Amino acid sequence: MLFLDVDGPLNPYAAQPERRPHGYTTIRVPRSSTATETHQGLRGPRPLRVWLNPDHGRALLQLDYELCWATTWMDRANHWISPVLGLPELPFVDFGDALLRERPDGVHWKTGPLVEYADGRPFAWVDDEQSDLDEEYATSHHRGPGLLHHVNPRIGLREDDFRALADFARTADE
Numbered sequence: 001m002l003f004l005d006v007d008g009p010l011n012p013y014a015a016q017p018e019r020r021p022h023g024y025t026t027i028r029v030p031r032s033s034t035a036t037e038t039h040q041g042l043r044g045p046r047p048l049r050v051w052l053n054p055d056h057g058r059a060l061l062q063l064d065y066e067l068c069w070a071t072t073w074m075d076r077a078n079h080w081i082s083p084v085l086g087l088p089e090l091p092f093v094d095f096g097d098a099l100l101r102e103r104p105d106g107v108h109w110k111t112g113p114l115v116e117y118a119d120g121r122p123f124a125w126v127d128d129e130q131s132d133l134d135e136e137y138a139t140s141h142h143r144g145p146g147l148l149h150h151v152n153p154r155i156g157l158r159e160d161d162f163r164a165l166a167d168f169a170r171t172a173d174e
Helices: 035-041 054-062 076-080 113-117 132-143 159-172
Strands: 002-004 025-031 048-051 065-070 123-127 146-150
Touching: 002 113, 113 123, 113 132, 123 159, 132 146, 146 159
Parallel strands: 002 065, 002 123, 123 146
Antiparallel strands: 025 048
16 A cells, blocks of 8 residues: 655645746645645635646556555545546545544654554555654554655655655565
């Protein structure tokens, strides 16, 4: 499985705001369309700017993974993100009560639900918010191979990220 976060890996939201990265297209999403925006009460007249690279969809589909959304966008990623990337409708992790709820142990709120969803299957997770605590949690609570792959939110997924994911997929089944 490949768990995909949107903001950071696919949408390099931390890039210079006045300079869209090369190869990316801009979509404007009503602020009430993402779970993060809804949860934080961030509604307003200005839509959320999202940069997406359509080439990422092809590259993701060429990897040897079952793709799954692991984002606060949850099922909304299929409406807003998949069409731009040329992805089919993907399953998503429903974070339910864990959504954006900080844990007292410092482990990211997504980590437990993702390990549970993987249920022992090999998985990779691309995100911009993982830490060593998440690595430790996944290692101690997941009985299969796992890769937590950090992506810089200023630049998003790059060729070396896709190579690392492909290499992990090849070795995870050995």
